[in-house]
Amino acid sequence: MQYGIYYAYWAKHWRGDFIPYAEKVKRLGFDILEVACGAFDQAPLSYFRELRQASQAAGLRLTGGYGPRPEHNLASPDPAVVQNAFDFYRDIFPKLQAAGIDSLGGALYSFWPASGVTAPDRAGDLARSTDNMRRLADLAAEHGISLYMEVLNRFEGYLLNEAKEAAAYADAVGRDNVKVMLDTFHMNIEEDSLPDAIRLTGRRLGELHIGEANRRPPRPGRMPWEAIGAALREIGFDGKVVMEPFVKTGGEVGRDIRLWRDLSDGADTAALDREAARSVAFIRGLFAG
Numbered sequence: 438m439q440y441g442i443y444y445a446y447w448a449k450h451w452r453g454d455f456i457p458y459a460e461k462v463k464r465l466g467f468d469i470l471e472v473a474c475g476a477f478d479q480a481p482l483s484y485f486r487e488l489r490q491a492s493q494a495a496g497l498r499l500t501g502g503y504g505p506r507p508e509h510n511l512a513s514p515d516p517a518v519v520q521n522a523f524d525f526y527r528d529i530f531p532k533l534q535a536a537g538i539d540s541l542g543g544a545l546y547s548f549w550p551a552s553g554v555t556a557p558d559r560a561g562d563l564a565r566s567t568d569n570m571r572r573l574a575d576l577a578a579e580h581g582i583s584l585y586m587e588v589l590n591r592f593e594g595y596l597l598n599e600a601k602e603a604a605a606y607a608d609a610v611g612r613d614n615v616k617v618m619l620d621t622f623h624m625n626i627e628e629d630s631l632p633d634a635i636r637l638t639g640r641r642l643g644e645l646h647i648g649e650a651n652r653r654p655p656r657p658g659r660m661p662w663e664a665i666g667a668a669l670r671e672i673g674f675d676g677k678v679v680m681e682p683f684v685k686t687g688g689e690v691g692r693d694i695r696l697w698r699d700l701s702d703g704a705d706t707a708a709l710d711r712e713a714a715r716s717v718a719f720i721r722g723l724f725a726g
């Protein structure tokens with residue numbers, strides 16, 4: 438397994454320059470830096486070549502994340518929205534490839550956050566999403582990219598809330614480069630058993646997001662980290678484990694993640710760095726078994 442962290446732990450905005458994080462994240466003990474791809478259409482191809490060079494120089498692998506905006510919703514009944522989504526992905530896939538990013542994870546099958554939805558056409562959306570995902574997967578494959586369907590809690594999504602739903606979705610799409618992404622923060626709300634959800638997902642698991650129930654970096658005590666590690670070893674998981682902590686208020690990140698209080702105990706950047714380093718050492722040791 439390889440261990441990573443999402444850059445937004447330190448950031449207030451979803452679009453940003455990821456290059457400065459490469460050296461830092463490696464020094465803190467990570468193998469992977471996960472970046473936000475939602476604004477990749479705003480940047481030129483040359484930026485992504487620089488990003489690749491920076492990550493290679495640091496000895497770091499990059500992964501991509503995206504919570505699709507409503508205008509990129511692959512489940513939409515409006516063909517113009519679906520076309521718009523394909524236009525967006527057709528623009529960014531070559532950029533991911535240029536950056537050396539071989540996976541994109543998130544609620545790619547729908548949109549995020551789907552918090553205002555009251556009466557969704559779940560069956561219709563699932564059918565449309567499944568058909569469109571097959572096409573998107575084939576496009577992604579041309580760029581060597583795998584797509585990870587992130588399972589979200591009920592307050593942020595309505596199509597895939599449980600691992601078993603995502604497993605069925607991935608099976609229905611039936612493409613090797615479409616996998617499932619689980620996240621302990623969402624699982625903590627929706628799953629009866631976190632280890633059982635991992636076992637059920639099995640070989641379909643592409644990436645695991647880790648975090649405490651309140652989205653602090655993993656630490657001992659609250660989540661069943663030992664049992665989660667055992668389940669990952671049981672399914673022979675050799676993929677990406679990426680922590681996605683959010684602890685600081687303010688900006689787009691604080692607003693979208695609904696951070697209304699400081700969960701960092703007033704940490705400055707150096708203290709955030711120490712916490713991330715401590716957390717990845719804890720998880721790495723535990724998951725190794």
Ligand SMILES: [Mn+2]
Binds near residue numbers: 587620646
């Ligand atoms: Mn996540």
